[in-house]
Amino acid sequence: MRTQNFLPSRPGILAGVCGLGLLMTLSGCVTEPYTGRSQFIFTSSNMEASMSLDSWKQILEKEKPSANAAMCAAVERVGSAIQAVAGKPDYEWEFRVLQSDQANAFCLPGGKVAVYEGLFQYMENDAELACVVAHEVGHALARHGGERMSQAMAVQAGALGLSLALGSQTDVNRERWLMAYTGIATVGYILPYSRTQEYAADQIGLMLMAKAGYDPDAALAFWERFSQKSGGRSTPEFLSTHPVGANRIAKLQELVPKAVLEYEIADQKRGLGAKYAK
Numbered sequence: 331m332r333t334q335n336f337l338p339s340r341p342g343i344l345a346g347v348c349g350l351g352l353l354m355t356l357s358g359c360v361t362e363p364y365t366g367r368s369q370f371i372f373t374s375s376n377m378e379a380s381m382s383l384d385s386w387k388q389i390l391e392k393e394k395p396s397a398n399a400a401m402c403a404a405v406e407r408v409g410s411a412i413q414a415v416a417g418k419p420d421y422e423w424e425f426r427v428l429q430s431d432q433a434n435a436f437c438l439p440g441g442k443v444a445v446y447e448g449l450f451q452y453m454e455n456d457a458e459l460a461c462v463v464a465h466e467v468g469h470a471l472a473r474h475g476g477e478r479m480s481q482a483m484a485v486q487a488g489a490l491g492l493s494l495a496l497g498s499q500t501d502v503n504r505e506r507w508l509m510a511y512t513g514i515a516t517v518g519y520i521l522p523y524s525r526t527q528e529y530a531a532d533q534i535g536l537m538l539m540a541k542a543g544y545d546p547d548a549a550l551a552f553w554e555r556f557s558q559k560s561g562g563r564s565t566p567e568f569l570s571t572h573p574v575g576a577n578r579i580a581k582l583q584e585l586v587p588k589a590v591l592e593y594e595i596a597d598q599k600r601g602l603g604a605k606y607a608k
C-alpha cells in the first residue's frame with residue numbers, strides 16, 4: 331500500500347505530460363539557419379532582446395568598466411569587424427571590457443558583448459580575441475539564450491504538471507518525485523543541449539572570424555593554450571559557463587578547412603591582427 335501511495339495517480343501524470351506536450355507542440359520547432367540544427371524555442375527574438383537589455387543595464391551598474399585603454403580598443407576593433415559580417419543591422423551592438431580577473435566573455439541576445447580583463451591573459455593577438463567574440467556572437471545569432479530559456483520553462487511546466495499530479499501525496503513523497511524529475515530533466519535534457527550549443531557556437535564563430543578576415547588557425551591556438559593553462563586547480567569561469575567535451579579541438583580542426591575557404595575570399599585579410607604585449 332505504501333508503494334502505491336508513493337506513485338502519482340495515472341490521470342495526474344497524463345495531465346502533466348499532456349500539458350508539456352501541448353506546450354511543445356504549440357511552440358513548434360524552429361530550424362537554426364547557421365548549422366541547420368532543430369531547436370525548441372517558444373520565446374520571441376524581441377522578448378529575448380528586451381530581456382537582455384534589462385540584464386545589460388544591471389550588469390553595467392554592477393560591474394566596473396575596464397580602464398585598460400589597449401584592451402578596450404582591441405575589443406572595439408575586433409567587435410566591429412565581427413559585427414560587420416554578422417548580418418544583423420537590427421542588433422543594438424555594443425562591445426565592452428569589464429574590470430575583473432575572471433576569464434570570461436558573453437554576448438547577450440541582441441548584440442551586447444562583454445569581455446572580462448582576465449580573459450586577456452590567455453590571448454596573444456586580435457585573431458584569438460576574434461575567436462572568443464565570434465563564438466559569443468554565435469550563441470546570440472543562433473538564439474541559444476532563447477533556447478535555454480524555453481528548455482527551463484518546459485522543465486518548470488513539467489514539474490508543475492507533476493506537482494499537480496502529486497497533489498494527493500504526502501509532502502515527503504511529493505518532494506522525492508519532484509527531485510527525481512528535476513534531476514532527470516536537468517541531466518538528460520538541458521546539459522547535453524549546452525554542449526551541442528557550444529559546438530554550434532564554435533562552428534558559427536569560426537566561420538564568422540574567417541569572414542571578418544582573421545586567420546581561423548588562431549582559434550585552434552587559443553583553445554589549445556586555454557585548455558592547457560586553465561587545466562590547473564581552478565576552473566576558469568569561461569569553461570564553467572561554456573562546458574565542452576574533450577574533443578572540442580578535434581571538432582574545430584575538422585571545420586578549419588571550410589573556414590579557410592571563407593578566409594581566402596574575405597574582403598579584408600587581417601591575419602592574426604594586432605599582437606598583445608605580455
Ligand SMILES: [Zn+2]
Nearest residue numbers: 469528531572
Ligand atoms: Zn560558448
